[in-house]
Structures are given as C-alpha cells and as structure tokens.
Amino acid sequence: MASMRIDEIVGRLGGELLGAPDTLIRALAPLESAGPEDISFLANPKYRKQLDTTAAAAVIVSGGLTPPPGKTYIVCDSPYLYFARVAQLLHPESLPAPGVAASACVQSVIPASTCVEAGAHIAESVVLGEHVFVGAGTVVGRGVQIGRGTRLHANVTIYADCEIGSDCRIHSGAVIGADGFGYAREKDGRWVKIPQSGRVVIGNEVEIGANTTIDRGAMDDTVIADGVKLDNQIQIAHNVKIGAMTAIAGCVGIAGSTRIGARCMIGGQAGIIGHLDITDDVVVSAGTLVTKSIRKPGVYTANLPLQPHGDWVREFSHLRHLDAMAARIRELEKRLDKGDTSS
Structure with a gap:
C-alpha cells in the first residue's frame, strides 16, 4: 500500500x-x-x-x-x-511476474508476458494478449481468445471458443460458457437436449464476481458488453445480451434471450424472466421480479417492504378476500343505481 x-x-x-x-x-x-x-x-x-x-x-x-x-x-x-x-x-494493482508454473499444462503458444499459476490448464488453439494472468487451477478451453491485461483468478473455468476482452477481471469459481438450459420435450415426458452451439462474448473492462455463471448461446452468442460489472453468484442464461456499463448485484437470475440495455442497475436477488427487452438507464430494485419488458428509463420496484410478521399475515388475509369484497361492492353499486338503500 x-x-x-x-x-x-x-x-x-x-x-x-x-x-x-x-x-x-x-x-x-x-x-x-x-x-x-x-x-x-x-x-x-x-x-x-x-x-x-x-x-x-x-x-x-x-x-x-x-x-x-x-x-x-x-x-x-x-x-x-x-x-x-x-x-x-x-492501492495500485501489482502486475504478477510472468512465467509458467511447472505443474501448469499449456498446449498453446502464449506471450512471454503471461503468468500461468500452478495447476492451470490452457488448451490448444487459445489466443492470449500480453500480460494475461491465469490463476491456479483455472481452465481455459480450446479456441478461447483473451485480450491484453485480463486476469482470471484461481479456479475459473472458460469453456471452448468463448471470447473475453482486454482488462477484464474474472473472480474465483466463475464459469463462462457452460451449456444453456435448452431442452425439448417428448410426448412421454422425456427431455431432448438441444446442443448449445453459440459462445459467450465478453467486452473490455468487464468484472465478473465469484461463482457467477454465464451460459453460452443456443445458436447465437451470449454477449456482455464493455464495462459491465457483475457481482457474485449471478446466473446469466443463454443468448442474454447485457449493454455497456450495466451493473448487476449478487444473486440475480436472468433467463434466456433477455436483452438489457446500457447503464442499467439491477439490485440483488432480482429475477428477470426470459425474452424481455429492458431499455437503457433502468434501475431495478432489489428483490424485484421483472415479468414484462421495460420500455422507458426509470426506477422499477415490485416487492413488499419489511414489516412485522403479524401485520403481514393480517394484510395478506385481506388480500385473499379481495375478490369477495369486489363482488360485494359491485352488488351494492347495482342496488344503489336502482335506488335500493336497504341494508
């Protein structure tokens, strides 16, 4: 320091x-x-x-x-x-000393400035930029491309053919490019796996937190644009597109083929269902379930505030009777329209 x-x-x-x-x-x-x-x-x-x-x-x-x-x-x-x-x-970031640990397995030609720690595996046909850091136990799959200055911390897994830009930070336990959740169903209930032939393409200056997972596309690519910041334990499904400089907090789940715009902020434990479009400059509050597309910038919330348990039980009980209350109100309105004021 x-x-x-x-x-x-x-x-x-x-x-x-x-x-x-x-x-x-x-x-x-x-x-x-x-x-x-x-x-x-x-x-x-x-x-x-x-x-x-x-x-x-x-x-x-x-x-x-x-x-x-x-x-x-x-x-x-x-x-x-x-x-x-x-x-x-x-707290300036220190550059790791270049070199390949004796226990690492490197099957591609890499720059002399690369640092590869113990137990890491770099498969064939991998292309690395200068000053890439590959932490202990990390696996870089066949045909992966990684830009200059990117750091993969210990025990990161990058599946085959994915692309990562320059100056990215990917933290321990992250998995990039696993198969998306794609299946078709037989009449008898059996599931038929759909091969996931797309990639994950990550831009420059992206940070991905520990144990976050980003699935490869089914046919098209899953895309994370420049400057995106992802917290720990986020799930991003196949074919999702996330715009530049968007930030997403921990434990968010984003279902397949959803498109999120630039400069958005998604609060922790929010859930976003599939095939939605979220425009630029949207803020989604923590714990919100997004079930429809968001076309206008702004702050969106769909959760309940914290309250004493007894109050919540009483208010929820009232909600359960809303249909009956609405029917009674409609009946009273009809009677009033007919001039019947009897109880």
Whole structure:
C-alpha cells in the first residue's frame, strides 16, 4: 500500500484543498473509525455530525458544505467517486511476474508476458494478449481468445471458443460458457437436449464476481458488453445480451434471450424472466421480479417492504378476500343505481 501527501492527491485528481497541504495519507477508512493517517469521505448528508468527531487526517466532501474547522478537506463534486480514485492511488494493482508454473499444462503458444499459476490448464488453439494472468487451477478451453491485461483468478473455468476482452477481471469459481438450459420435450415426458452451439462474448473492462455463471448461446452468442460489472453468484442464461456499463448485484437470475440495455442497475436477488427487452438507464430494485419488458428509463420496484410478521399475515388475509369484497361492492353499486338503500 502506498502513502501520499494530500497535495499530491489533489494535484493528480483535482478538487479544492482546504487545510494543511503536507497532510500524509496512508490508508482509507470510514468516518467513525478513521485514524490520524486515514482519509475518509462524506457523501450522505445524514452523517454530517460525524465530521465533528472523526479522527481522520482528511475528509472528502462535496461543494456547498461548510465543514468544521481544524481538519483538512478535499472539496469536489462527487465525494464517493473521488474516494474510489484515491483508493486506486493508495492501492495500485501489482502486475504478477510472468512465467509458467511447472505443474501448469499449456498446449498453446502464449506471450512471454503471461503468468500461468500452478495447476492451470490452457488448451490448444487459445489466443492470449500480453500480460494475461491465469490463476491456479483455472481452465481455459480450446479456441478461447483473451485480450491484453485480463486476469482470471484461481479456479475459473472458460469453456471452448468463448471470447473475453482486454482488462477484464474474472473472480474465483466463475464459469463462462457452460451449456444453456435448452431442452425439448417428448410426448412421454422425456427431455431432448438441444446442443448449445453459440459462445459467450465478453467486452473490455468487464468484472465478473465469484461463482457467477454465464451460459453460452443456443445458436447465437451470449454477449456482455464493455464495462459491465457483475457481482457474485449471478446466473446469466443463454443468448442474454447485457449493454455497456450495466451493473448487476449478487444473486440475480436472468433467463434466456433477455436483452438489457446500457447503464442499467439491477439490485440483488432480482429475477428477470426470459425474452424481455429492458431499455437503457433502468434501475431495478432489489428483490424485484421483472415479468414484462421495460420500455422507458426509470426506477422499477415490485416487492413488499419489511414489516412485522403479524401485520403481514393480517394484510395478506385481506388480500385473499379481495375478490369477495369486489363482488360485494359491485352488488351494492347495482342496488344503489336502482335506488335500493336497504341494508
């Protein structure tokens, strides 16, 4: 981990510096636990009081805020984004030393800059860019193409003929290119497997979390565009298309042939059924089940808020009787129309 003076940080990232320019920053920390060599940030105004008590050496704040005196501040438009960039400065990514471990199996010609760790397997006809990292136990199937600077952490599996762009990060346990869930049914109930002949095509600067699975296409390709960020334990079915810079949180399931636009955000445990179209700039709240296409940008929610169990049971009981209540209301309306006011 690097350490930097606060004026060096501002010199590289911009912003307005208030306070001592020689303040040394060694680490990042939340406001409530930061120490005298830490930098923190305030993005949510409801935590404003923590500025009075934090021991942080410096705090990143937004314009228009009047911070208490006696500390060092960086004023910028987006404190959380600025904090992320400071984190990159203090935690630069190290490049693994090139070389192939003795226990690795490499059946293709690869660049000298490649790092292949113990127990990894690279099949024939694989094409790697410069500075690719292949972690321990990772399997790269026949005919796979991987762009420059991409990192496959330990125990990743890339099935045959898939394509991965440059500067991607794929975390442990991810499986790229397994067969999609495609079957036809006989009259007697038996299932006939449909060969999955497509690929998975992943763009540049994509990050894929641990144990996330992306199925290959049935005939066409499954496509993950540039800049997409996928959390852990996501299931993406065959022929799904995900647009550039979309972010999807953990435990989301996306059924086959759905198309998701650019810059969307999908909350954790959301479910999206198959053959839907979701336009650009859509936000789907956590736990939402999407059952129809979304044609307009915006925030969409289809779940119940948390409440005490007894309240939920009572309200659900009312829901079960809505049909009977509606029928009674219609009958009362008919009687009122006829002038019958008797009970």
